Amino acid sequence: MLMSFPNIVKPLLKQLSPNDYPVLNSRLFFEIWLSFVLDSSLMSMRALFYRLNHSGIEVDMSTFSKACKTRQGDVFSRFYVELTNQLKRQNQLAHR
Numbered sequence: 266m267l268m269s270f271p272n273i274v275k276p277l278l279k280q281l282s283p284n285d286y287p288v289l290n291s292r293l294f295f296e297i298w299l300s301f302v303l304d305s306s307l308m309s310m311r312a313l314f315y316r317l318n319h320s321g322i323e324v325d326m327s328t329f330s331k332a333c334k335t336r337q338g339d340v341f342s343r344f345y346v347e348l349t350n351q352l353k354r355q356n357q358l359a360h361r
Contacts, residue, residue, distance in 0.1 A: 273351060274299070277344050289324065289332045295340055297329060 281292040300313060307313050314326045 270303075273348065277347060281340065286332070289328050291336075291340065293322075293324065294329070294332050294336060295344075297324065298341070 283290050283292045285291050
């Protein structure tokens with residue numbers, strides 16, 4: 266049986282600290298990027314921040330921009346490798 270995407274991603278997000286940076290923590294930073302990449306209805310980052318701010322998540326686009334300049338891409342690389350490994354394992358189980 267295939268796992269849903271949220272069930273695959275939630276354990277990864279729980280690995281990230283919700284309070285490691287005072288303004289934009291690693292979990293929120295990654296969730297913002299993941300939302301932008303996966304939501305095909307978003308045409309711009311501005312549209313994403315509009316949606317976030319109107320749903321009660323107060324994030325400023327300039328804060329996110331500053332975070333992008335100071336954060337390393339290690340988290341993205343690590344999660345990509347982990348997601349790829351999970352998919353390979355699921356694919357092997359499905360073909361047995």
